[in-house]
Amino acid sequence: MTAPLLSVRDLSVQFTGARSASALSHLSFDVAPGEVLGLLGESGSGKSVTLRTLLRLHPVSRTRVTGRVTVDGQDVLALKGPALQAYRGGVVSMVFQEPGLAFDPVYTVGQQIAEFVRAHEALDAAAARRRALQLLDRVQIPQAERRLDAYPHELSGGMRQRAMIALALACKPKLLLADEPTTALDATVQIQILLLLRELQRETGMAVIFVTHDIGAAVEVADRLAVMYAGRIVEDRPVADLLAAPRHPYSAGLLASTVGTQHRGQPLVTIAGAPPDLAALPAGCAFAARCAAALDDCRAAVPPLERQAGGAWACWHPVRMPPGAAR
């Protein structure tokens, strides 16, 4: 394998204050150049916190971050001042779930993209505007010239998300972070955005971390899936392998409880209970309380995420491989 573009080692994030909560606990993963990683999990599992930590968006005064994050050789957690500015948007860029909130409502889309470009590159206003126009064309916004002078509220949801992607790609980042970019969109628009992201990723060769709670959307774009639970990665494998035979009981439960066409007429398989309180994580495996296969050792110590052939999973008693799936 080539040297990873992004390498996260032992990353922990704690929010402190009146109540402190461990949002991320000892997270470790890599993303290779040009790879698309799907980060899958339910609310509170730490998906968005991971992305925000990679961009250093958490307020320093209320967040305790430990561990190491390197992108393209740079130590991200040590970046300061202009270097941090250049890194945000220049090397790593982000697409948010709600483009209506991510854009400034009082400037046109064109102004915002041009401003972003000029913050990173020495271009005059006219050249920056031309670049913005190219970008809107590239994300397949019809009548791009006219849309350049539109305010965000004048665009539809799908169009705004396209503009958001144009903005994120304006300075050719090496890593794109996409935080539930299609969750707020209608089904017929969602598939258009997923296809666009896939196409742009192939064209530019950038790496992408795609955060979602929707397995279907992740499967459309990701090469690899990492499943998160209570601030930890519990399984990290190529997407086809994970779908065919999940090894962690939580991934298995998540797949089984996702409603599909085959379930009609029978009760759905569910995962009993609810995720643990992040302010008081149990000593052992965070999933043990909901796990049917949990034994005493699961409650005693946290299972490590062990890398082995065919991926990684963090479980003392992984789900057995079905005999057919020889991987």
Next chain:
Amino acid sequence: MNLAGYAGLEAPSADIGGPAQPLLIVRDLRKHYAVRGGPLRGPFGGPKQQVKAVDGVGFDVAKGETLAIVGESGCGKSTTAKLIARLVDPDGGELVFDGLGVARFGGMALKDFRRNLQMVFQDSHASLNPRMPVGEAVAYGPRVHGLSANAARERAHALLARVGLAPELYAQRYPHELSGGQRQRVNIARALAFEPRLLILDEAVAALDKSVQAQVLNLLQELKAEHGLTYLFISHDLHVVHYIADRVLVMYLGQVVESGPVEALFSHARHPYTRALLSAVPSMDPARRTQQSPLTGDPPNPINPPSGCRFRDRCPMARQICELRVPVMRLTADGHGAACHFDPAFGEPAALDARPLA
């Protein structure tokens, strides 16, 4: 558990029309909203515009069935629900509940209608009073309708227990002390406190995580069997609809474009919009990823819908006839119907009409 025979609150109207009478008939329901002009448009500037949120929607809900309404945002599915619950007053159309006209002379009073019909909303937090313990929230309705405080509390506790929230642990909690799934269970218990016959579920599981969603869907199926309920299930999630619905109604820009039994509609969709919706569902198989988007663009603005067929400007099959004439819903014997000039069940329209769009 039998909750029907509690004292003080008379049982809701028994089955009046017999099993063949649809529980709810909706006819030509309409709601148009006036749009305020832009900041520069004075009182005389330009014609008054209207959003035709719901424009001539009609359907029957049979007793004991689950009817799902699907469609994208702005298609009018939630407005339809609110019109039926009479949370919003319709501009036109009528409701017939079990053979009785609603809020008409000699028909059913609105108060009785609302006891027979309850609603569960998408946002579990916004639909509960933040200053009221959830046990009280469930007991509140029956008490207002004349049940004694003790009996209402007893009933609320029984319902909380039924939806999986032990009353001794949860009845005294406030909504913010519960998770999203637990709050939605409270909302379901509250809706059931009236012993309704029709439950409108407006995106009731959409905001829940997948594993919690499965729990709530199972609960809804159990409750339906226990209480003989009828569901009007509004959702944009086709997987969930396929799982829970008996019949499906597809809406586009305020109108019904296709309706039919769930299996027929999912396997032989007859309206091009339904087919597009179905093929926009991610495949769940990395080896067979979607290669082409079934539709381009966003759902159009409901202020100025296209003439003729409202779907025509996004439709890959649109011909001149689609611009000129509004398609009417044509039903086949199995109760499956589509409002499309090119409905495969009825063959092509006359060659003259099938000229391409100008």
